[in-house]
Amino acid sequence: MGNILSKDKKTIGPNNNRSGRFAIYYAPTPFSELHSLGSTWLGRDSATGKIIEQPSISGIASERLSELTKSARHYGFHATLKPPFQLKHGTSLTLLKHALRQVCEDTSPFYVKLDVSTLGKFFALMLSKPNPKIQSLAEIMVREIDAFREHLTKEELAIRRSKGLTPSQDKNLIKWGYPYVFSEFRFHMTLTAKIQLTKEQAIIHDAIQRHFSKSLKKRIKIEYVCLFHQTNRQAPFLLVDQFKLGLK
Numbered sequence: 001m002g003n004i005l006s007k008d009k010k011t012i013g014p015n016n017n018r019s020g021r022f023a024i025y026y027a028p029t030p031f032s033e034l035h036s037l038g039s040t041w042l043g044r045d046s047a048t049g050k051i052i053e054q055p056s057i058s059g060i061a062s063e064r065l066s067e068l069t070k071s072a073r074h075y076g077f078h079a080t081l082k083p084p085f086q087l088k089h090g091t092s093l094t095l096l097k098h099a100l101r102q103v104c105e106d107t108s109p110f111y112v113k114l115d116v117s118t119l120g121k122f123f124a125l126m127l128s129k130p131n132p133k134i135q136s137l138a139e140i141m142v143r144e145i146d147a148f149r150e151h152l153t154k155e156e157l158a159i160r161r162s163k164g165l166t167p168s169q170d171k172n173l174i175k176w177g178y179p180y181v182f183s184e185f186r187f188h189m190t191l192t193a194k195i196q197l198t199k200e201q202a203i204i205h206d207a208i209q210r211h212f213s214k215s216l217k218k219r220i221k222i223e224y225v226c227l228f229h230q231t232n233r234q235a236p237f238l239l240v241d242q243f244k245l246g247l248k
Contacts, residue, residue, distance in 0.1 A: 020231040021086050022096065022148075024141050025078035026134075026187075027226040027239065034215045038077030041191060041211055042069050046076030046228070047239045057207045060200070068204070072190040076228060076237045079189045081141040083178040084230070084237075085149040096148050097241060100227060103144045104243040107137060109223035114189070114216060116208045121195055123208055124188035125216075134187050134222065141225065142181045152177050 028035035030047035039045040043054040043066060054065055087096065110133040117126040127134065152160075152173075160173055169179035180186070191208060195201045209216070223245050228237040 020229060020235065021084040021233075022093075022240075023075075023080065023084040023228045023237060024082035024100070024145060025076070025080055025226045025228055026137075026222060026224075027076065027078040027228075028220075029224060029242070030239070034212075034220060035077065037212050037215055038189065041208070042073040042077055044073045044076070044236065046078070046237060049236070049238055055207070055211055057203065059203045060207070068192045068195065071193055074236050075190070076239070077189060078226070078228070078237075079187050081138045081225065082145055083181075085177060088148055088150045091148045093240075096145070097227065097243075099145060099148065100225065100241075100243045103140060104225050104245050105247060107140065108246040109221060110134075111219040111221050112187075113219055114212075116205060116212065116216070117188075118201075119186060119188050119190075121201075122190060123192045123195070123204060124190045125212065126186070126188045131187075135185060137222070137225070138185050138187070139182055142176055142178075146176060149177055 027046065028038065030045075035045075035047070039047075040052050040055060043052055044050070045052055054062065054069070056062070057065060087093070110131075112131050112134060113128040114125045115128040117124060119126070157173065160179065161170065165173065165179050169184055172181050172184060173179045176182075192204060195204060224242040225245065226242050227240045229240045230237045
């Protein structure tokens with residue numbers, strides 16, 4: 001596909017969109033069943049920014065559920081394709097959207113099935129079986145949109161490395177700005193923070209199974225790639241735009 005920026009040099013002007021960060025996610029279409037379920041579980045609709053009352057769970061106080069979902073609520077109900085990044089100097093939101101539209105045109109929609117699983121000690125909706133198409137989509141987004149990503153500072157690299165990385169993850173961090181890409185990528189829609197207590201894990205697992213039961217029985221169509229934005233590091237991520245796969 002090549003570097004889209006190199007094909008569009010004449011249109012690159014001063015960048016007025018470098019505040020905050022952008023991220024490229026899979027997220028369910030607003031007002032869909034899965035979007036509604038995910039938003040209710042996390043307590044925020046990332047399409048509208050509206051705060052939503054979370055489900056009542058026997059054995060888990062509402063304050064505890066809010067605490068467990070705080071980080072996931074901040075990022076919105078999603079699966080990361082290209083992690084949050086600041087726009088590189090000389091690019092713009094307009095050019096980024098144009099690039100995403102072009103990339104998505106070359107990828108056909110497909111289906112996945114989801115299940116409740118754990119990644120480390122936090123819960124997420126993950127693939128019920130491996131799917132090379134979602135892996136390929138994530139790799140395309142990381143590679144083809146990287147020209148728009150501002151490189152990490154030494155301080156940002158140090159923070160990432162302080163959490164402990166394998167040699168492969170460190171190489172990814174240096175080259176792509178994030179450790180968990182390509183062979184390290186795992187499709188997941190985060191639902192909680194880490195849960196250490198076995199009893200609490202069991203309660204939350206059962207609650208998630210009940211809450212998402214309708215969507216877990218269905219094939220989920222991956223037909224859009226979503227662009228999210230946060231105005232600053234403290235602000236929640238919000239949906240900016242959707243790009244339909246295979247639309248020419």
